[in-house]
Amino acid sequence: MSKILMKGNEAVGEAAIRAGCLHFFGYPITPQSEVPEYLARRLPEVGGVFVQAESEVAASNMIYGAAGVGVRVLTTSSSPGISLMAEALSYIAACELPVVLVNMMRAGPGLGGILPAQGDYLQATKGTAHGDFHLIVLAPSSVQEAVNLVMLAFELAEKYRNPAMVIGDGMIGQMMEPVEFPEPAVGKPLDPGDWALTGCKDRPRRIVNSLYLDPEACNRHNLKLTEKWRRITEAEQRSESVYLDEPCDILITSFGMTYRICKTAADELRAEGVKVGLFRPITLAPFPYAACRAAADRCDRILDVEMNMGQMLEDVKLAVEGTKPIDFLGTAGGVVPSPEDVAKKIREVLDRRTPSKKAPRAQRKTKDRA
Amino acid sequence: MKKIFTSTQLLVDRPTHYCPGCTHGVIHRLVAEVIEELGIRERTVGIAPVGCSVLAYEYFNVDMFEASHGRAPAVATGAKRARPDLIVFSYQGDGDLASIGMGEIVHAANRGEKITVVFVNNAIYGMTGGQMAPTTMPGQYSTTTPGGRDVNLVGYPVRVAELIGSLRTPAFVARAAVHTPKEILRAKEYLRQAFAHQVAGRCFSLVEILSICPTNWGLSARESEKWLEREMKPYYPLGIIKEPPAAEAEVSRG
Numbered sequence: 001m002s003k004i005l006m007k008g009n010e011a012v013g014e015a016a017i018r019a020g021c022l023h024f025f026g027y028p029i030t031p032q033s034e035v036p037e038y039l040a041r042r043l044p045e046v047g048g049v050f051v052q053a054e055s056e057v058a059a060s061n062m063i064y065g066a067a068g069v070g071v072r073v074l075t076t077s078s079s080p081g082i083s084l085m086a087e088a089l090s091y092i093a094a095c096e097l098p099v100v101l102v103n104m105m106r107a108g109p110g111l112g113g114i115l116p117a118q119g120d121y122l123q124a125t126k127g128t129a130h131g132d133f134h135l136i137v138l139a140p141s142s143v144q145e146a147v148n149l150v151m152l153a154f155e156l157a158e159k160y161r162n163p164a165m166v167i168g169d170g171m172i173g174q175m176m177e178p179v180e181f182p183e184p185a186v187g188k189p190l191d192p193g194d195w196a197l198t199g200c201k202d203r204p205r206r207i208v209n210s211l212y213l214d215p216e217a218c219n220r221h222n223l224k225l226t227e228k229w230r231r232i233t234e235a236e237q238r239s240e241s242v243y244l245d246e247p248c249d250i251l252i253t254s255f256g257m258t259y260r261i262c263k264t265a266a267d268e269l270r271a272e273g274v275k276v277g278l279f280r281p282i283t284l285a286p287f288p289y290a291a292c293r294a295a296a297d298r299c300d301r302i303l304d305v306e307m308n309m310g311q312m313l314e315d316v317k318l319a320v321e322g323t324k325p326i327d328f329l330g331t332a333g334g335v336v337p338s339p340e341d342v343a344k345k346i347r348e349v350l351d352r353r354t355p356s357k358k359a360p361r362a363q364r365k366t367k368d369r370a
Numbered sequence: 371m372k373k374i375f376t377s378t379q380l381l382v383d384r385p386t387h388y389c390p391g392c393t394h395g396v397i398h399r400l401v402a403e404v405i406e407e408l409g410i411r412e413r414t415v416g417i418a419p420v421g422c423s424v425l426a427y428e429y430f431n432v433d434m435f436e437a438s439h440g441r442a443p444a445v446a447t448g449a450k451r452a453r454p455d456l457i458v459f460s461y462q463g464d465g466d467l468a469s470i471g472m473g474e475i476v477h478a479a480n481r482g483e484k485i486t487v488v489f490v491n492n493a494i495y496g497m498t499g500g501q502m503a504p505t506t507m508p509g510q511y512s513t514t515t516p517g518g519r520d521v522n523l524v525g526y527p528v529r530v531a532e533l534i535g536s537l538r539t540p541a542f543v544a545r546a547a548v549h550t551p552k553e554i555l556r557a558k559e560y561l562r563q564a565f566a567h568q569v570a571g572r573c574f575s576l577v578e579i580l581s582i583c584p585t586n587w588g589l590s591a592r593e594s595e596k597w598l599e600r601e602m603k604p605y606y607p608l609g610i611i612k613e614p615p616a617a618e619a620e621v622s623r624g
Contacts, residue, residue, distance in 0.1 A: 023448075023451070025448060051481075054473055054474070055473060057441065057444075061438065061444035061474070062444050062448035064437075064444075065435065065448025065450075066452040069448075069449045070452075070453075087438055197433035197434070199412050199415065199455075205433050207436070208434070208435045209436040
């Protein structure tokens with residue numbers, strides 16, 4: 001199939017159909033409403049089901065019901081809506097059901113704004129809702145990658161029976177880029193396996209449940225989920241390292257659309273002879289700590305750039321373990337940093353490289369004398 | 371010898387956690403018998419709520435979900451839309467359905483989801499220890515209305531069957547009770563009609579069932595039955611509240 005020009009949100013909807021997902025339950029919210037709009041038109045054409053729920057709370061429980069009876073199912077939303085879905089995601093993860101959700105992040109906190117942001121990193125990767133569970137979180141940096149990662153999200157969700165989230169931002173949802181979709185036009189349906197509630201004909205009844213009143217049983221269930229996450233962490237880390245064949249003066253860490261901006265800035269500086277390397281996680285969870293550390297080891301220092309107030313920064317720090325100085329450039333509220341902003345910050349960080357290296361030594365000496 | 375009675379195979383043979391005198395057990399059995407008699411066990415999926423009947427998934431011998439508090443109609447929507455051949459029912463109490471889950475039940479009914487809702491109204495929160503429910507009677511004592519329900523402060527009890535029945539979308543809505551043998555038989559008939567409407571792919575169906583809670587009402591089972599008759603029944607009239615157009619004859623045949 002040749003490339004077509006498509007809006008990110010619509011491409012997400014089409015990618016789901018290509019992955020064989022014919023069930024969508026969702027609620028309108030800017031900047032992702034083109035996903036339900038697209039699927040409201042497309043799903044009936046391919047014999048699928050589209051339901052506009054009365055709320056994100058209901059939508060997330062509808063996907064719980066649909067996944068529980070063994071069909072491939074999608075919901076999409078944006079930041080405040082994801083907060084409303086959090087409770088159901090905890091149930092879905094506890095019940096080990098495969099669902100895919102997409103969060104086209106907007107500015108927060110509260111009602112925030114409708115412009116692009118990345119303020120839900122920690123919510124997606126660490127503390128989505130109550131209890132010990134993890135989402136698999138994939139962050140695309142182009143419309144084509146959004147398509148690829150939506151399809152991968154279904155694959156991973158089903159392989160591990162764990163909810164998977166594709167996390168983009170308003171930019172990736174709203175912009176148009178050329179995309180290519182794999183064949184066939186409609187993917188094969190999900191095999192309901194030995195867990196789905198399909199009616200107990202010729203088999204013992206099944207129960208989809210997350211209530212464990214016996215503490216030992218609840219503990220065992222948590223250990224089982226933890227062991228599953230260990231396997232996911234071991235097998236599914238994905239990341240991209242750029243310009244790191246040779247040692248670099250500085251490593252830029254970023255994710256999603258921010259990476260594209262940083263890449264432009266890096267290319268401009270590299271043309272001037274500044275050695276800038278780039279690292280971005282594609283799986284925000286599981287976070288590729290080892291790959292991030294390896295990238296950091298090739299560079300003198302790190303600049304982390306995000307459209308939030310420093311959320312992935314915590315994971316970068318964990319990966320680097322204090323071995324390299326880390327600076328941060330963050331914007332919020334829908335303010336998108338320009339490549340010039342990033343380049344300026346890189347120059348600023350590198351310009352104070354020498355004094356900043358001396359400063360700690362001087363301080364140490366002072367301390368020693370005292 | 372001719373066998374004239376056997377217990378339903380639709381209930382798992384095990385003790386329940388319900389308090390002595392509670393009528394959840396009676397309602398469980400009615401639902402189970404109806405599913406068995408309609409011959410739909412092998413394609414039925416039930417949804418347990420949060421509340422006293424949270425463990426209903428342990429008792430109904432069919433595929434079961436446990437839903438989060440109040441969201442059973444949304445879970446039912448997802449299941450039924452994904453597999454329309456399934457017979458999907460939710461079993462919910464008054465706190466679950468009429469308080470935290472009011473949004474889900476109204477919109478599932480208004481969309482005309484082809485599901486069956488068994489709504490147990492005992493005018494109190496049982497599992498959490500006797501707090502006020504949306505259906506608690508005016509003046510009724512609960513642990514959060516220590517002076518009795520004051521309608522000037524918290525409004526009047528919600529009549530769920532009438533509220534759902536007021537929607538334009540076709541539905542089968544009825545209210546029954548299980549405090550006398552006669553009413554138990556009527557409750558079973560309403561449940562049978564409710565499920566039959568779903569089997570026919572006709573409409574949303576809801577049966578509200580007035581139930582007793584001796585533990586949290588602070589009454590004996592006998593006194594509770596009398597209290598239901600005297601206090602609840604006049605406020606929550608029994609009977610069919612709404613039927614889909616021209617469906618009566620077809621469904622009452624069975």
